[in-house]
Amino acid sequence: MSLLPAPLTAVRPAFLTRVTPVSRLTAGTIWLAACLVTLDPIVPLRLAMAAIVALVLWSGLPLRRIPARLWPIGLAVLSITAFSILLAGANSDPAARELFRAGPLRVTAEAVSAGLAVGLRLIVIALTTLLVFGPSDPTRLADSLAQQWRVPDRFAYGSLASLRMAPLMAVDWATIGAARRLRGIAPRGPVAWLRDFAGRLLVILVSAIRRAERVALAMDARGFDCGLERSHFREVRVGWRDWLAIAAAAAVAAGALAVGR
């Protein structure tokens, strides 16, 4: 049953697919830090534009599929932005420049600026996440974490195994809902709904634990974390591209912060 769309990963080699995941993570962290140190919308706007350029030119991701996958996030960003503008404290500040007024509703330029800053930051976070995790599959990230940052194998590859379970759990969740509907169970009212939801959570928890036990047993049977020093089939090599990616990310972040100030 293919109820889930295929994961969004690179479909062709590109600059960022040749950069190690840990370096991409470093570069992405620089951008997010730059986003967080200012309150105006200009810095995140510049970074968002840079992220789109990087996505198109260097990510190797299937561009046509991105809008279909990101629209729920886009919708969330839009509503968060709208609420941030409408509910901003600046709207009740008499000194703030009024843009328009409708009855008790007053919207000021300061509120719009602050709201856009929030929305654009969320967009930068979403695009940066895509640039960091999209260009290679999670196995590479685990390899990179274990070899470059010496993250313990049990954590790196254990997380990888549990990540692989996510789509299976999504199918389980859909099945649980379907099974309940077919038993005629249709909770009415918030209390009944909450109880039903708690019941579903319990079932998926039991199923997830059983599955995790099976995976752990299979990994142990293959000698995982058996006390021997683990070797690595796929060597993660840090090259000039890694330094270039980090330097470029830092330069763009610095430029976005400094220009016009």
Add this chain to the structure above:
Amino acid sequence: MTEGGAPSLEARDFSWTYAGASRPALDGLSFSLEPGRLLLVLGPSGSGKSTLARAIAGLVPHLLPGEWRGSLRVGSLQVAETPARLLGERVGLVFQDPDSQIVMGRVDDEVAFGLENRGWARPEMAARVPAALAQAGLVGFESRATATLSGGEKQRLAVAGVLAPAPSLLVLDEPTANLDPPGMHSVFDVLAALAAERRRTIVLIEHRLEAALPLADDVLLLDDRGRQLAFGRADSVDRRAVARLRESGAWVPRAWRSGPVRRRAARSDSHTVGTAAPSLLEADSATVRYPADESGTHPALDRVSVTLRAGERVALVGPNGAGKSSLLLAMAGLLRPNDGQVRLRALPRDGERPEPMRDPSRLAARQLAERIGLAFQDPELGFVASTAGDEVAAGSVAAGVPASPGDTATVLSRFGLAEHAGDDPFRLSQGEQRRLSLAAMALRPPGILLLDEPTFGLDRRGTEAVLEMLNEMRAAGQSQVLATHDPRLLPACDRVVALDRGRVVFDARPDEFLASPPFTPPEPWRDGAAP
């Protein structure tokens, strides 16, 4: 082989009791398996087959707690006294569920996983990975994403992964249980090639006996309490042991059965459905397309037309991805066809006129539950209550007409669950869970019952118990659809509908299907069923 003549696997009065269990899982096994031979282990549910596999690989006693008695040796190593790490170099273990034993995202990384864990050098791994893939019939699969493999390919990948460190003993615990007939066939092809090499000893636990028995050199027969009934060469098994194996509830290969075969429940109790019986469900040219993310090859359902009549039992067969699950979901109104339609109605009461046909996807949950039920492959996902008794009553509570405790107790005892009324459904055995999932629909039986792999993981006794219950409900006019990979169920059905690539490619009697299955190659599709 490395021990030169010494047995590869030897048990002497070996017993194992899991911590907290009231009786041993394995009780007094004594056998000796020579290197290079293939041992087939047969036994009903609860006979400790999986426990034996875990013991050989050292997971018992090193990872799972319990009480160990007697001796179990892999080559010269005493399992109980050897660290799991050393044992792991000798023994490779393949499990049943393809999705719970693959860790990595890419095929070659997956094969290398066991080598990395043991610290192999990179050049040796680079040489070993393609060789192991070739042994499992996966040449050229190196860069494929593991998530895109079929079930059969995943299981062969699991075989490649455990073969990579070149173990002298390969243990497979029901490796084909989750597979469709073509996947099963491909795994058996690989096993046959490995067995023919005679370079490693193989222990095979398998319930597809018609395919497994021809590969076996030796057999080990266990009863339902983990006691050894027999050990010996596959071609000269003690008749009395076979009889006792059968009595204990296990499947027995056809070659071992003597005299006229009794097939009590596995035949459609001389039940005939006239064309006069009212139709309960009609799929009319139903087409289902999933969001075209996966380079849309063919629709999940492609103009499927099927009719179900009252009192009719239909088997739904086909390879994985053929659309069986989609058809079940569409019939149950959980998936609306993009084109065409599915319509159903309640089973008319005696003397009443049938109600008009209705779109199941537009019915409220309560109305839907009266008309159609679906038993999912994993019964656990459908449980809604904290005791078996409440589970049986839940449907009638939801319908607003709570059943009396007496009615609930009657249903529980009819389904052989009387002593489990107060038990947590999640703590029941696989067979008990399956029966409970059916019992949960027995108080207000829906007119149509859909079942996804209803005998998955069940032995002969469990399968017969399920069929008996289905017969009882069908006698009241219920129409049943069994989506199954097990050809042994087909003779118990009135009709077989076969799907391939979303289309109906066959719709006729089971004997016609078994005589010439509409798939190539046809053999896997009739394996184990009497032609």
